[in-house]
Amino acid sequence: MATSGxxxxxxxxxxxxxxxxxxxxxxEALFAWMCDGAPxxxxxxKIVAQVCEKLRAAGVPVDRFALFLMTIHxxxxxxxxxxxxxxxxxxxxxxxxxxxxxxxHHNPLPHVSKTRQPVRRRLIDPDCPHDYIIVDELIADxxxxxxxxxxxxxxxxxxxxxxxxxxxNGFSEDGIAALERxxxxxxxxxxSYVLRLNAAxxxxxxxxxxxxxxxxxxxIKRGDAEFFSAIIMFAxxxxxxxLSNSAEAETVFETLNQFFDALEEPIVANGGEILKFMGDGLxxxxxxxxxxxxxxxxxxxxxxxxxxxxxxNLDGIxxxxxxxSALHAGSLHYGNIGASRRLDFTAxxxxxxxxxxxxxxxxxxxxxxxxxxxxxxxxxxxxxPHSEIEVKGYSEKQSVFSRLPESSR
Numbered sequence: 001m002a003t004s005g006x007x008x009x010x011x012x013x014x015x016x017x018x019x020x021x022x023x024x025x026x027x028e029a030l031f032a033w034m035c036d037g038a039p040x041x042x043x044x045x046k047i048v049a050q051v052c053e054k055l056r057a058a059g060v061p062v063d064r065f066a067l068f069l070m071t072i073h074x075x076x077x078x079x080x081x082x083x084x085x086x087x088x089x090x091x092x093x094x095x096x097x098x099x100x101x102x103x104x105h106h107n108p109l110p111h112v113s114k115t116r117q118p119v120r121r122r123l124i125d126p127d128c129p130h131d132y133i134i135v136d137e138l139i140a141d142x143x144x145x146x147x148x149x150x151x152x153x154x155x156x157x158x159x160x161x162x163x164x165x166x167x168x169n170g171f172s173e174d175g176i177a178a179l180e181r182x183x184x185x186x187x188x189x190x191x192s193y194v195l196r197l198n199a200a201x202x203x204x205x206x207x208x209x210x211x212x213x214x215x216x217x218x219x220i221k222r223g224d225a226e227f228f229s230a231i232i233m234f235a236x237x238x239x240x241x242x243l244s245n246s247a248e249a250e251t252v253f254e255t256l257n258q259f260f261d262a263l264e265e266p267i268v269a270n271g272g273e274i275l276k277f278m279g280d281g282l283x284x285x286x287x288x289x290x291x292x293x294x295x296x297x298x299x300x301x302x303x304x305x306x307x308x309x310x311x312x313n314l315d316g317i318x319x320x321x322x323x324x325s326a327l328h329a330g331s332l333h334y335g336n337i338g339a340s341r342r343l344d345f346t347a348x349x350x351x352x353x354x355x356x357x358x359x360x361x362x363x364x365x366x367x368x369x370x371x372x373x374x375x376x377x378x379x380x381x382x383x384x385p386h387s388e389i390e391v392k393g394y395s396e397k398q399s400v401f402s403r404l405p406e407s408s409r
Contacts, residue, residue, distance in 0.1 A: 021059055021172070021174060022058060022059040022060055022172065022174040022175055022177075022178050023057075023058040023059050024174075024178075026054070026057065026058035026059075027055075027058050027060075027178045027181055027182065030051070030054045030055070030058065030182060031181060031182050031185050033054075034051070034182065034185035034186055034188075034189055035185050035188075037189070038050070038051075038189055044081055044089075044091075044193045045081065045088075045089035045090070045091065046089070047189060047193075048065065048067065048081055048083050048089045049083055049088055049089040051065075051182070051186065052065050052083045055178070055179075055182075058178065059174075059175070060171070060175045060178050060179065061165045061166075061167035061171070061175070062163055062164075062165060063084065063085060063143070063164060063165050063166045063167075064082070064083070064084050064143070064162075064163070064164040064165075065082060065083040065084075065161070065162070065163055065164075066080055066081070066082040066083075066161065066162045067080065067081040067082070067151070067159070067160075067161045067190060068080055068109055068159060068160045068161065068162075069081065069159050069190070069194055069197075070157075070159060071194070071197065076093045076094065078093075078094045079091055079092065079093050079094070080092045080094070102133075103133060106132060106133045107132055107133060107134060108132050108134070108148045108160075108162075109148065109160045112148045112149070112150050112158075112160050113150065113158045113159070113160055114158075116150045116152060116158055117150065118147060118148060118149045118150065118180075119147070119148045120145075120146065120147045120148075120176070121135055121138075121145070121146045122144075122145050122170050123135065123138055123139050123143055123144050123145055123146060123170070124144045124145070124168075124169075124170055134146070138164060142166050143164045143165065143166050144165055144166055144167060144168065144169070144170040145164065145165045145167070145170030145171045146162065146163070146164050147162065147163045147164075147171065147176065147179060148160055148161070148162045149161055149162070149163075149179065149180070149183050151183075151186075151187045151190055151191075152187060153187070153191045154191065159190065159194075161186070161190075163179055200213075203215050214345070215345065220336065220343065221336065222336050222337070222338065222340065222343055223335070223336060224335050224336045225333045225334060225335025225336065225337075226333075226334050226335060227331060227332070227333055227334075228287060228288070228331065228332070228334065229287075229288045229291060229296075229329070229330060229331045229332075230285040230286055230287045230288055230299070230329070230330075230332060230347075231272075231285065231286040231288070231296070231299040231300050231302070231303045231327060231328075231329050231375070232283075232284075232285055232327070232328050232329065232330065232332065232347075232351060232352055232355040233267075233272070233282075233283070233284040233285070233286070233303050233306070233307075233325060233326070233327055233355070234281060234282070234283055234325070234326045234355050234356050234358075234359040235263060235281060235282055235284075235307075235310075235323050235324065235325040235326075235359070236279075236280050236281030236282075236323060236324055236359060237255070237256065237259050237280040237281070237321060237322075237323050238321045238322050238323055238324060238363075238368075239321045240279075240280035240321075243255060243321065244280075255320065255321070256280060258314065258317055258320060259280075259314070259320070259323055260277065260282065261313070262310045262311075262313035262314045262323075263282065263284075263306070263310045263323075265309075265313070266305065266306040266307075266308075266309035266310050266313070267284050267306045267310075269306075269309075270286065270302035270303065270305050270306045271286055271287075271299070271302050272284050272285060272286040272302065272303065272306060273285055273286075273287075275345075275346055275347055276344075276346055281359075283346075283347065283352075284303075284306075285332070285334075285347060286299040286300075286302050286303045287299070288329075293378070296329050296378060297378045297379075299329075300327065300329065300375050300378045300379055301378075301379065303327050304327070304379055304382055304383075304403075307325050307327075307369055307403070308406075310323070322368065323368070324359060324362045324363065324367075324368050324369065324370075325359070325362075325368070325369045325370070326355050326356075326358035326359035326362060326369075326370050326371065327355070327358075327370075327371040327372070327375045328351055328354055328355040328358060328371065328372040328374070328375060329351070329372070329374055329375055329378075330349070330350070330351025330354075331349060331351060332347045332348065332349040332351055332352050333347065333348050333349050334346075334347045353393065354372065354391065354394070354398070355372075357391045357392065357393075357398075358370050358371070358372060358391075358398070358400060361389050361391070361400060364389075365386060365387055365389070365400065365402075367386060367400075367402040367403070368403070369383075369402065369403035370383075370386070370400050370401065370402055370403070371383050371400075371401045371403075372398065372399065372400070372401070373385075373398070373399030373400075373401060375401065376399070376401030379401075381404070382403065382404060383401040383402060383403050383404060384401060384402060384404055385399065385400075385401055386400050386401055386402040387399075387400050388400065
């Protein structure tokens with residue numbers, strides 16, 4: 001089965017073979033199409049679907065395909081891109097815990113990754129080894145043949161892909177040779193796809209989803225920025241100085257992570273984006289879809305809902321110090337700022353500065369959640385006037401509204 005590419009090509013010559021055999025000309029055309037980048041689609045699912053359909057049309061009776069990819073992501077260890085005739089191409093994600101289970105280790109994938117050699121199980125053979133959990137599962141589902149191949153990247157990293165069929169006779173030797181023939185070209189497509197996927201994951205993890213998309217589109221020159229309006233949120237952990245001075249580092253990290261986790265999900269769910277973590281604080285924005293008071297009110301409600309949900313998320317964590325938040329609205333510059341070779345994608349502007357000042361004032365006026373007068377008017381019934389404060393850099397005092405208890409709304 002470890003046939004060289006030249007021998008495989010020699011076996012698959014000719015076009016218009018009898019029914020049930022492999023059309024070598026179609027396999028060579030499929031190979032050439034993949035080497036050319038599988039135009040016109042750049043979508044991994046569409047490419048996989050086309051590969052499987054082209055194989056079937058060429059006489060290779062693929063009924064199930066699965067591509068197993070290890071990814072670089074803070075919560076997702078791997079992805080499975082699979083295809084069946086009934087469901088088409090789908091993607092499933094797996095967390096880190098899956099790779100510690102018996103189901104994973106009693107599976108041919110780790111073996112193929114380690115040895116870089118394919119594993120085949122002719123499920124219809126009476127003496128087929130039942131050495132992997134998936135063998136019995138595939139037989140129960142009516143499959144007759146199963147092949148796992150290594151997907152070897154140029155740097156030596158190994159992933160895996162599998163092919164299964166329900167054909168009465170399983171895969172023919174020509175069918176196996178065809179799958180081996182296309183493996184190198186499919187590997188290059190997979191590697192290109194995963195490299196971009198990992199790049200997107202890494203950039204989005206460290207600079208945010210929208211910023212990551214802009215960086216991937218090439219917006220990385222210092223000074224590249226856009227000007228738009230948003231609801232601006234600053235939040236920070238209460239009593240952080242005392243905590244960091246008295247607790248073990250592990251406790252400090254855990255408390256910070258609980259705080260950031262509590263805010264992340266509701267911010268994202270309400271259309272916002274975390275732009276930056278700053279020690280014990282964060283900066284998030286809720287972009288306005290249009291310049292109007294109505295749009296600002298919608299975004300302000302979303303930001304307020306995110307704050308409320310974050311507080312509920314932390315309610316069940318005993319001993320957690322909680323957090324403070326501040327909301328304001330206005331225009332900001334959003335883009336690349338920094339040194340020539342070390343940039344940060346962030347937001348700046350007078351309205352961002354004012355929001356930060358409001359957060360700083362929250363502790364002094366004894367409030368956990370505050371907002372500017374403009375936001376307070378948009379969120380009447382949720383926030384109420386509290387006081388007016390002097391803010392550095394502003395000639396006039398600024399109105400501060402404080403969040404009303406849930407019971408009083």
